[in-house]
Every structure is written in C-alpha cells, then in structure tokens.
Amino acid sequence: MxxxxxxxxxxxxxxxxxxxxxxxxxxxxxxxxxxxxxxxxxxxxxxxxxxxxxxxxxxxxxxxxxxxxxxxxxxxxxxxxxxxxFHPVLKPGDRLGFTLRVNPTICRQGKRHDVLMDARISWLAQQTAALGSTPVTSQRALKESLLDKATDMHLESWRSLILASDHRDALETCEGRKATLDLVLKVVADQAVKAWWISRLPRLGLAVGAEDVFQCTGYLQHGLTRKSEAARFSSVDLTGQVTVEDPQMFIKEWSAGIGRAKAFGCGLMLIRRI
The missing domain is CATH 3.30.70.1200 (Crispr-associated protein; domain 1)
Structure with a gap:
C-alpha cells in the first residue's frame, strides 16, 4: 500500500x-x-x-x-x-490513534438511514409522544412541537443530558429553549455515532477501552445531484483511539476502507501508533 x-x-x-x-x-x-x-x-x-x-x-x-x-x-x-x-506491522494489543471520515448508516426494513438524523428524529418523536403531541415525521415539525409544549422540567432534563456529555462547556453560553434543544440533539447524535462505531469494531479487528478518547465532529450532508434532487449522503469525522485485537482482520478492512461512500471521500482511516 x-x-x-x-x-x-x-x-x-x-x-x-x-x-x-x-x-x-x-x-x-x-x-x-x-x-x-x-x-x-x-x-x-x-x-x-x-x-x-x-x-x-x-x-x-x-x-x-x-x-x-x-x-x-x-x-x-x-x-x-x-x-x-505504507505497510503497518501490527500485533494484538497495539494501540492506535485514528481519524476517519465516514458515512454512518443503519439498515432498517431494507432501507438505509443516516445514523445521526435517525437518532435525532427518534429522540424528538419519543419526547413529543410523551407530551401527547400529534405524531409528525419531519425533524423541523417535531422540534416546533416539542418547543411549544416542553415545560421547565423537560428543559432541566435536557440540560442534565448535556452536562453528562462532552458538550457541557457549551451550555454556559447556551441561551433560550431552542439553543438548548439544538445542543441536546448534538449530544443525542454523538451518542448514536459512538454506539454505531463501537458496534462495528469487532468486525474491524479492533476494540476500545474505558480510557480511549472518542470525538465526533464535522457532520455534513452532501447532495448527489446527478442521481436525483433528493439523493443525499452524510459524512462525519471521527477521531480517537483503538486497540488492535486481530491484526490480519484489521489490515484487510483498513485497506478496503471503512463503511460506505468511498467514492465520495469516506472510508480512509488515518492511523498512528500510540
């Protein structure tokens, strides 16, 4: 390579x-x-x-x-x-720092869904349903409904979620209900991506420990205008640390690329030994 x-x-x-x-x-x-x-x-x-x-x-x-x-x-x-x-020589137990631009998706009933958007909409739907709101499907409508009916108690529960996350410092400058909701949605999306990433690690020959760093930034949605006006895919930048469990499996998956949308700049995992 x-x-x-x-x-x-x-x-x-x-x-x-x-x-x-x-x-x-x-x-x-x-x-x-x-x-x-x-x-x-x-x-x-x-x-x-x-x-x-x-x-x-x-x-x-x-x-x-x-x-x-x-x-x-x-x-x-x-x-x-x-x-x-570049031919990494690895053994079980080696720790790597990495950065990866990836297209995180899940498959449900034969259709692929953006992990981050799916997590946001699911969380919003659960919150609005608990308030007795009429079910809607768009993220914008769900947010409007939730902001209209949420009480101070709900606002405090959102703040608690934020305080338990890596976004806690942003809460100090977060003003108003809408800004607080936007921030808690970032927390929900980050949790979903982290869970998605951890679920994939065994298939990559990797593992993570409690001390390993993980960060999710740079979420973008890209239009694929040559296919159709509605066709889109998302990308997100992951950085962190992993431990090699199966070097042969990891090198095979690493060289082939991680996830989907490789023709659009996703899937290259840049690694360094730590």
Whole structure:
C-alpha cells in the first residue's frame, strides 16, 4: 500500500482543474484523483479531502490524503505528490490513534438511514409522544412541537443530558429553549455515532477501552445531484483511539476502507501508533 499527500500545482492548467473541482460537486474529487492511477484496471484507492492552512499550497485550497495499492503517477505534471510505502506491522494489543471520515448508516426494513438524523428524529418523536403531541415525521415539525409544549422540567432534563456529555462547556453560553434543544440533539447524535462505531469494531479487528478518547465532529450532508434532487449522503469525522485485537482482520478492512461512500471521500482511516 502507498500513502500519499496530493495537491494541485500553481500552473495555469492545474488552476483550471482546481476551478473544475470547486464547481464539480461531490463527484469531482474522485474523478480528479482517478487520473493518477491510469495503469490500474480498476484503480482501487481511498481518499480524504482537506483544506490547507496556506503554508504549502494556496490558503483554503484542497489537498488529499490517498491510500492506494499502486503509487500515484502524474503523467501530465499537474500535481504535487508526496508518497511513501505504507505497510503497518501490527500485533494484538497495539494501540492506535485514528481519524476517519465516514458515512454512518443503519439498515432498517431494507432501507438505509443516516445514523445521526435517525437518532435525532427518534429522540424528538419519543419526547413529543410523551407530551401527547400529534405524531409528525419531519425533524423541523417535531422540534416546533416539542418547543411549544416542553415545560421547565423537560428543559432541566435536557440540560442534565448535556452536562453528562462532552458538550457541557457549551451550555454556559447556551441561551433560550431552542439553543438548548439544538445542543441536546448534538449530544443525542454523538451518542448514536459512538454506539454505531463501537458496534462495528469487532468486525474491524479492533476494540476500545474505558480510557480511549472518542470525538465526533464535522457532520455534513452532501447532495448527489446527478442521481436525483433528493439523493443525499452524510459524512462525519471521527477521531480517537483503538486497540488492535486481530491484526490480519484489521489490515484487510483498513485497506478496503471503512463503511460506505468511498467514492465520495469516506472510508480512509488515518492511523498512528500510540
């Protein structure tokens, strides 16, 4: 395997590709990187897009981490590529720090659901049902109904959930019922993603301990306009620590990518030994 950091050069031709990337939507990054693996029949690679801090490339411009079976090759000279062979040698008990952009979904009755959105809507529905409200399905309608009927006692229970979470510090600057509800929904979503992640670990050959750090940030929903106006997928950035239980299983899953939406920049788990 090869791990690379890639960005476009400052030449005019490369700038044209950057403009196309900016306006090309979620498909454009994969199509751009596809050009670096022309000798591979199926071109298997994982990538993650980031924005640079301006130190080595233009401020705010994208760069990519890429994990591939073949070293990238820039035949046209549009890219700056830093690449190295990357073959982690692991044993049971090794601890890793990681960062992962992932598309967390669950399957229910043959349909896939966004884990975070599903958790929010389920929690809102439970809260509004307990208040005797008429059932609705949209998140906005559920929030409006809950804000309309929730009492101070409910507000205190929301604050208790927040105080028991990593968002407790944000409660100090949280003013009003709506802001408190938005914050507790973040807590609910974070808990759902953490549960989803922990449930997947055995299939990845990994485990977590009580002391291991876990953080969920950067939740985004992306439109897939080429499929239909309604088609969307979500991504979230996970960072934390894990323990290797089955090195062979982990390397197999890691090299294949974690979760879905790999063609859209999800699934590349960046790891370091700790």
């Amino acid at each position: 090869y791990l690379s950091k890639i960005n476009l050069k400052a030449e005019p031709e490369a700038r044209e590709k950057l403009v196309s990337l900016v306006h090309g939507g979620i498909y454009a990054s994969h199509q751009l990187l596809w050009q670096l693996f022309t000798t591979e029949p199926q071109r298997h690679f994982l990538f993650r897009q980031e924005q640079d801090d301006g130190y080595k490339v233009g401020k705010g411009e994208p760069f990519f981490y890429v994990l591939s079976k073949q070293a990238p090759s820039d035949d046209e000279g549009f890219f700056d590529i830093q690449t190295k062979p």
